[in-house]
Amino acid sequence: MYYMFIEFEDCESVRRLPCMHLFHIDCVDQCLYTNKCCPICRVDIEIFLHKKLENTA
Numbered sequence: 001m002y003y004m005f006i007e008f009e010d011c012e013s014v015r016r017l018p019c020m021h022l023f024h025i026d027c028v029d030q031c032l033y034t035n036k037c038c039p040i041c042r043v044d045i046e047i048f049l050h051k052k053l054e055n056t057a
C-alpha cells in the first residue's frame with residue numbers, strides 16, 4: 001500500500017494517531033482496518049493505547 005505525503009488543507013479533517021502522526025482520515029482508516037500499526041513509525045496502536053491506559057489507572 002502506498003501513502004500520499006501531501007499537505008493538509010486548513011479546513012480538512014485529519015486523524016492524529018497516538019504516536020502523534022497525522023493522516024487523512026479516509027486513508028488511515030482504510031489502512032488501520034487491516035493493520036493496527038502506524039504507517040510511518042510502525043508503532044502498534046492497540047499496544048500503545050493499552051500501555052497508556054495502564055499508566056493512567
